Amino acid sequence: MSTFVPLLFAGVALGAIYALIALGFTVVYRASRVINFAQGGLLALGAFVTSWMVLDEHLPFWAAFVCGTLLTGLLGLAFQLWVVRFAIGRPEFTIVMLTLGLASVIGGVLPTLFGNNPRSNGDVWGASSVHVGSYQFFWVQIWTIIAAIVVLLVYGAFTRFTKYGLAMRGTALDPEAATAVGIPLRRVYATTWFIAAVVACIGGVFLGGYPSTVNPTMGNIALLAFPAIILGGLDSPTGAIVGGFSIGVVQEMVQGYQPQHAAWLGNDFYLIAPYLVMILVLLVRPYGLFGSRPAERL
Amino acid sequence: MGLEPGAGLEQGAGLEQGARVGEGPALDVDGVGLQFGALWALSEVSFSVGLRELFAVIGPNGAGKTSLFNLLSRVYEPTTGRIRCFGRDMAGLRPHHLAGVGVGRTFQNLGLFPHSPVVDNVLVGRAHLMKSGTVRAGLRLPSARREERHHRDAAMEALAAVGLASVAHRPVGALPYGIQKRVELARALAMEPRLLLLDEPVAGMSRSERSEIVDLVRSIHATRPLAIVLVEHDMGVVMGLAQRVLVLDFGRPIALGSPAVVQADPEVVRAYLGQPLAAELAGRAAGRTPAGGLAAGSPRGPVPAGPAGEPSGGGAD
Amino acid sequence: MLGVAIAAVALGVPFWVDGYWRTTFAFVVIAAIGALGLDVLTGWTGQISLGHAFFLAVGAYVGGYLGAHQGLSAALWIPAAGAAAGVLGAVAGPAALRLRGLYLAIVTIGLVYIGYYVLQTWTGFSGGPGGESLPPVTFGSWNFARGVTVAGHVFTRDQCYYYLALLLLVLAMLYVRNVTRSTLGRSMVAVRDRELAAAVLGVHVARTKMRAFVISSVLAGVAGALYGSFLSFAVPGDWGLVLSIEYVVMIVVGGMASLWGPVLGALFVVGLPALLQNVSTTLTFLSNTTSGNGLSPADAAEIVYGVLLVLFLLIEPGGIVGIGRRIGRQLAGRFARAGGGAGGS
Numbered sequence: 001m002s003t004f005v006p007l008l009f010a011g012v013a014l015g016a017i018y019a020l021i022a023l024g025f026t027v028v029y030r031a032s033r034v035i036n037f038a039q040g041g042l043l044a045l046g047a048f049v050t051s052w053m054v055l056d057e058h059l060p061f062w063a064a065f066v067c068g069t070l071l072t073g074l075l076g077l078a079f080q081l082w083v084v085r086f087a088i089g090r091p092e093f094t095i096v097m098l099t100l101g102l103a104s105v106i107g108g109v110l111p112t113l114f115g116n117n118p119r120s121n122g123d124v125w126g127a128s129s130v131h132v133g134s135y136q137f138f139w140v141q142i143w144t145i146i147a148a149i150v151v152l153l154v155y156g157a158f159t160r161f162t163k164y165g166l167a168m169r170g171t172a173l174d175p176e177a178a179t180a181v182g183i184p185l186r187r188v189y190a191t192t193w194f195i196a197a198v199v200a201c202i203g204g205v206f207l208g209g210y211p212s213t214v215n216p217t218m219g220n221i222a223l224l225a226f227p228a229i230i231l232g233g234l235d236s237p238t239g240a241i242v243g244g245f246s247i248g249v250v251q252e253m254v255q256g257y258q259p260q261h262a263a264w265l266g267n268d269f270y271l272i273a274p275y276l277v278m279i280l281v282l283l284v285r286p287y288g289l290f291g292s293r294p295a296e297r298l
Numbered sequence: 299m300g301l302e303p304g305a306g307l308e309q310g311a312g313l314e315q316g317a318r319v320g321e322g323p324a325l326d327v328d329g330v331g332l333q334f335g336a337l338w339a340l341s342e343v344s345f346s347v348g349l350r351e352l353f354a355v356i357g358p359n360g361a362g363k364t365s366l367f368n369l370l371s372r373v374y375e376p377t378t379g380r381i382r383c384f385g386r387d388m389a390g391l392r393p394h395h396l397a398g399v400g401v402g403r404t405f406q407n408l409g410l411f412p413h414s415p416v417v418d419n420v421l422v423g424r425a426h427l428m429k430s431g432t433v434r435a436g437l438r439l440p441s442a443r444r445e446e447r448h449h450r451d452a453a454m455e456a457l458a459a460v461g462l463a464s465v466a467h468r469p470v471g472a473l474p475y476g477i478q479k480r481v482e483l484a485r486a487l488a489m490e491p492r493l494l495l496l497d498e499p500v501a502g503m504s505r506s507e508r509s510e511i512v513d514l515v516r517s518i519h520a521t522r523p524l525a526i527v528l529v530e531h532d533m534g535v536v537m538g539l540a541q542r543v544l545v546l547d548f549g550r551p552i553a554l555g556s557p558a559v560v561q562a563d564p565e566v567v568r569a570y571l572g573q574p575l576a577a578e579l580a581g582r583a584a585g586r587t588p589a590g591g592l593a594a595g596s597p598r599g600p601v602p603a604g605p606a607g608e609p610s611g612g613g614a615d
Numbered sequence: 616m617l618g619v620a621i622a623a624v625a626l627g628v629p630f631w632v633d634g635y636w637r638t639t640f641a642f643v644v645i646a647a648i649g650a651l652g653l654d655v656l657t658g659w660t661g662q663i664s665l666g667h668a669f670f671l672a673v674g675a676y677v678g679g680y681l682g683a684h685q686g687l688s689a690a691l692w693i694p695a696a697g698a699a700a701g702v703l704g705a706v707a708g709p710a711a712l713r714l715r716g717l718y719l720a721i722v723t724i725g726l727v728y729i730g731y732y733v734l735q736t737w738t739g740f741s742g743g744p745g746g747e748s749l750p751p752v753t754f755g756s757w758n759f760a761r762g763v764t765v766a767g768h769v770f771t772r773d774q775c776y777y778y779l780a781l782l783l784l785v786l787a788m789l790y791v792r793n794v795t796r797s798t799l800g801r802s803m804v805a806v807r808d809r810e811l812a813a814a815v816l817g818v819h820v821a822r823t824k825m826r827a828f829v830i831s832s833v834l835a836g837v838a839g840a841l842y843g844s845f846l847s848f849a850v851p852g853d854w855g856l857v858l859s860i861e862y863v864v865m866i867v868v869g870g871m872a873s874l875w876g877p878v879l880g881a882l883f884v885v886g887l888p889a890l891l892q893n894v895s896t897t898l899t900f901l902s903n904t905t906s907g908n909g910l911s912p913a914d915a916a917e918i919v920y921g922v923l924l925v926l927f928l929l930i931e932p933g934g935i936v937g938i939g940r941r942i943g944r945q946l947a948g949r950f951a952r953a954g955g956g957a958g959g960s
Contacts (some may be wrong), residue, residue, distance in 0.1 A: 035717045086929050093663060094928050096717065097867055100860060101928070104921030223728075223856065226721045234717065238743065266736030274723035282722065283660040286713050371815045397817025409812030411805050413872075421798065422805045426817030428798040432826050435797035436790040442797065458652070489817060 005135055007256040008249065013141035015248020016148035020203035021225040022232065022240035023155060024196040029234045030172035031192040032088075034095040038079070039200055040222025040223075041106030046072035046201025047121055047208040047218060048114050054122025061124045069201045076197025080190050088189070103219075110216045118215040121208030140209035147206060151199055152241055164191050172235065223249070224271070227278035233291015242289070247274045322385030324349050324493045324525035325370070330379035333367055339365040340549040347493070347527055349469070354521045354528045354540035358569070362527040362549035364406060367497050370527070371403055372396060381491065397426040402491030404482040406498040406529075412471030416462065416481050418472050420453040423485040456488035457481075460514060476507040478513075483514065487522075494518070496528045500535055508532075512539055537561065545569070625781060637773040640887040643882050644780040645841045650877035651787050652866040653779055653832025657863070658871030659795055660827035661807030662712070665859045666723030667835055668698040670728040672854035674836030675843025676734070676747060682750035682844070689752040693783075693840050700836025704829045712824040727856050734851035735824045746850035749843040752779060760847075776845045783841070784878070787834055792874055803827055804872075864920050869925050870934025879935045888916035889914065 016055035021039060028036045050068030053059045079102055087094045094257020125139040159165035164187070170178040171188045179185055207221060228247040253289070255270035262269075281289065326349040332340040340362045347353045357363050368374045369381065372393045381388045383399055391399065404422065410419050427448055434442040457463050460480045465473060470481055477498065486494055499515065500508040512535055519526055530536045536543055537557040545553040545560055547569040553560045560566055629637050653667050681687045687695070711722045734741040741747050751760035755905045759775040764868070770778070794800050802823040805813035814820045817886035842847050861884055869880025891912040 029717075037721065083925055083929070090932075092717070093661070094932065095659075096663065096720070097863070097928050098925055100863065101921040101924035102861070104864075104917050104924065106921075108917030108919075108921065112910045112914050112918075220856075223724055226724060230718065230721055266732070267731050268735050272725075272728050272732045275728050278725060279722070281711065282714065282718075287718070373811065373815065389712070393811070393814035394817055394819045396815065403815060405812060405815075409809055409816070411801070411808040411813075413808070414801065414804055418804075419802050422801050422818060423812065423816050425798055425802050426819075430797065430799040430802060430823070432794065432799065432830055435799040436794045436830075438793045438797075446797065555781075 003256055006137075007252050009135075009137060009141065010256075011249030011252035012245060013248070014252055015245035016145045017203050017221070017244075018225045018228045018248050019241045019244030020148050020151060021222050022200045022205075022228040022244040023152065023237060024199045024203070025225070025229045026232075026234065026237050026240040027155075027168075027199075028196045029229075030237075031168060031189055032084075032095065034092050034099065035234070036196060037096065037099040037191075038102035038106060039196065039225075040219030041103040041110075042072055042076060042197045042219075043204035043207070043222060043247035044110055044214075044216060044219035045075070045106055045204070046197070047204030047214045048110055050201070050205050051119055051208065052114065053120045055120065061122055064122065065205055068205065069198050070200035073194045073198040074199075076193040077190055082195070083126065084121060084199050085186070085189070087177045098247035107216070107219070111164045114216075116216060118213035121205055121214050123205070123209050125209065127210045138210060144206040144209070152166045155195070155199075155237070164188070168192060224274055227274035230278045230288055231281050233288030236288070236290035239288055239290030247277065247294060250274060250277055303514075310566075323347055324384060325353075325527060326352070326382040326385075327370075328380045328382070330366075330369065330376045330381060332362075332369060332374060333377040338549055340369070340546075341378075343544075343546070343549075343551050345544050345551070345554055346440065347525050348524065349492075349525055351537065352526045352528070352541050354530055354536040354543045355546060356530055356533055356536050356543060359544035360548075361546040363531070363546060364497065365549070366546070367403070367406075367495060367529050370401070370495055394426070397423075397489050397491075400490075400492035401495065402486040402489035402493070402546065403495035404479075404486050404499060406495055406501060407476075408478055408482060409480055410470050410481060413469060415467050416470050416473070417453050417457065417466040419481055419484045420456055420488045421449060424449045424453065426492070431488075453484075453488050456484040459487060459518075460484045462607040476503050479503065479507075479511070480514070483511075483518075487518065492524050494526045496525050496526060498530055499528065500530070500532060508535065515539060585615065618690045624929035634771070634773065635893065636889070637771065637777065639886060641773045641777040641780060641844075641845060643885045644777060644784050645838055645845060646862075646865065646885050647878040647881035648780065648784050648787050648841070649838030650862055650869070650881045651784070651791055651837050652831040652838065652872075653862045654866045654871060654873075654877045655791060655794070655803070655834070656827045658866055658873070658876070659800065659807065660803040660824060662718065662824060662827065663718050663720040663863075664723045664828075664831070664897050665856060665863065666707075666711075667831075667862045668854045668856065668858035669723075669726040670704060670832045671839030671842060671858065672730050672734065672904035673700040673703055673832075674839025675745070675849060675854075677836070678840030679747065679749035679843055679849075680740060682753070683748070689754055689844075693752075693837060696840035697833040698835040701829050701833040704832025705825070708825045708828045710823075711771060712821060712828060722869075723859075724856060727763065727854070727859060730854060732855065741851060744851060746848055748848050750960050751847065752776070752841075752844050759844075772812055776841065780841055783837060785799035788874055788878075788919075791830075795872075795874075799823065799826060861920075864924055866934075868923055870936030873934075873936045876934050883935070884920065888912060891915050891919075919931065 021043065024039050024042075028034065028039075046068050049071055050064050053064035053067060054061050057064075083098055083102070084095055087098055123140060125143065127138065128141070129136050129138045131137075157165075159169055167178070167183040167188050168191065170181070170183050173183060176184060178188075202217060203213075203220065207218060212218075225244065225247070228243035229240055230243070231246060232243030234239070251270050251274055254273040258265055258269050258273075259267070323346040325345075327343055327345050330340060330343045343362075343366065345353070351436060355363055355366060365374065369376055370388075372388060372391055372395075374476050375389075383396075383401060386399060396403075411422065414422075428445055429442075433439075454463060454466060457466050460476065460483050462480055462484060465477065470478060473481070483496075486496070496515065503511065515526065515528070516539060518524075528536065528540060535545065540557060542555060543553075543557050543560045544551055545563075545566050552569055553563040555563075560609045628640055632640070635670055649667065649671055652670075653664065656662050668925070674696040677699040678692045681692035681695055682689065685692075693720045707726060711719055711726075714722060735744055737743075750770075751758055753759065757763045757775075759772055759779075761773055763775050764768045795803070796800075802813065804819050805816070806820050806823050810820055846853070865880030865884045866877050868883050869878065870876030895912045927934055931941075933940065
């Protein structure tokens, strides 16, 4: 049983990243009913920008982290203001494809600016760890979990107690009614894209910590977070968090135990385990554990 | 008029529907209720529609008319009660089964496919009568071509019946609203229905367009062996057209009977009409005003509160 | 007249260009078959799929297995590859198509992952991470790998693949044209535009989506079989999400729900990187390496795809075909005015 606790801990840390990514998806989905396929690209971009400011521009890590987060957030905002805005009212397909376009551009720009070689995220923890009994926990994982919890709490407070947060919830429930009571939809959309990009950057910086690296393909993790949002339901932030942590734990457990106990499943089984869980859930609940069926009007 | 369902309405004998008289009424709605969260959009609605009857459901905005229609179309599941169609229990039918049972409908907010030509829109209404296998369609087998020609002719006939044969090949999205409404009617007819559901067929139309539609509906009813259920906000249209009328208010039936009886019902007058319209109605009851006199979006009467509980909001009704 | 011109160009191209471009055009025509399939599902039926790469891979490896290990003729393994992809589409369809809109997109990403995993793990079938040789197309004594001599004329390998793919593309286009003009095609458009209304009007929505999904899978399987064979060697990473996205870009840029859109889109998406690669020796801002810093042709292509995707979606949702139609209308208008003016004076 000595492997169980480290695996669970690693799963929760990975799940924290998934939860952040899933939250980013959900925030945009609730307001605009689209999936932002550039979420992974924004995550990688944020990690690269932060790493660049620390390693090449020699900023202190925390300052770089804050700057990187803001810059990524502003990019998300700019994309909404200069691109997505012109497609509001068009079929959801159009906006989804626009985000694929952004993902493609980011995918081409990152290696051009920063090269293809993996690099450190420049954080202050490195490989340092803490020992509890016979277990060893990396500081970066501990901070990942703390950061995710803080972000989720801040987001929860934001949606409950601030004007914009309430406007976002109203928009998610019924955009027409929201307009009718004077909620400025354009600002709500802009806010959601800013928030999504900010949480993407936070996720990216922590994902790039030891023993991982910052590299151009790290954004692919967003694809592994899809099962998390499907599991929870696209339109449910609670679902995103529950789904994110569950998928993280499932994936780490599979990676830890499957090679010994079911070696015939091969080396990459952990990669599809989240998708298999997702398919099982969808067979039972087609719109996730917390989600609702997309409405269609006659 | 003021006929009871069944009695004297089955003169369609000799037509193909004649053989099915024994199946029961076109529509039998029994104690139906529909709940959304804490709200009852409809409660205890019961009525039946004879095989060749022209039946209308009216009520102010938010009375539950569209909810009722969506129940009949199997878009919603009733919370309580039962709906039978030609004697067949509708529970367990999926929306796409309805066409096969003989139910055709139009949509209040137009259910057209804007990029397709008019005749293709009408042909969609005949999809349930056609085979659509991937091999047949892709290889254009002779049988598929014959079938296509046959149904295209039928679609053109339906368009001719509503006077739209000349625009058959125009994209439907480019046509004026009033024409689009008639395309919907043609499509519903092309479905070869035994029960035709019309959801606010004159909503948003000009006065002259409106009387054209009213005439069209009347002649469809006179010439084809089918029952028509018509949901309408505009009381004037209904009174000149329907044989019997059901009045809904806040999801509850408040009156059922011939137009004359319903118009005289004090509760209807109170719920539906309120102030200036009462006078107009009284005038029409005396036979002075032609059908189609009330403006769409007429005041919803003395009740100040919002719609009682249609999930899609009063705006969709 | 336009048709004759297009046919002449399509038939003549492999004789007018050098080997580099012959190879590129063969890839273009192969991709056009797959893009046509995706357009049936996404353009005509409105179902967003990012799982096209999965069905391409199924076609490639099933074709390769039957051709190399079972020694079948290409006349058998190409249709078999399409059929296998179609069967897998029919198996995956009912689970995937219960879901509306974006849920489907995500579940089809799952297909790509599962496909990748199977290819990595099932080494007897795919060669595993080390990759697998895929057999050349052979018909009797004709072996496309060695070139084919017909009536004294030697057709090179890429010309052989080009003409075979062109033949299959024309057949596929005829098939898709017939389908979209049939009741199935009308039902697909109805499902795309207003799913619930279509259902109430008697369209069997699930069946319609299913048929579109199967057609799309079969065409992907055929394209995948040709693609794999033309590549002659493939690793599991070749069939990733990037490939799916390229096909989506093809239909969007070319123009969705049109017969020529996927073809033009394939020409664009496959041709552009080839063009950038070709000119990278003369353009100094393009580095000629794929690693290290600087703008590699592959990255440049990715950026250009992205930008064009955005521009087309915002400015011309009809794609290249839409631009063509617009120009055609304007020309027609000008001719009409000119004719009217001449008649009046």
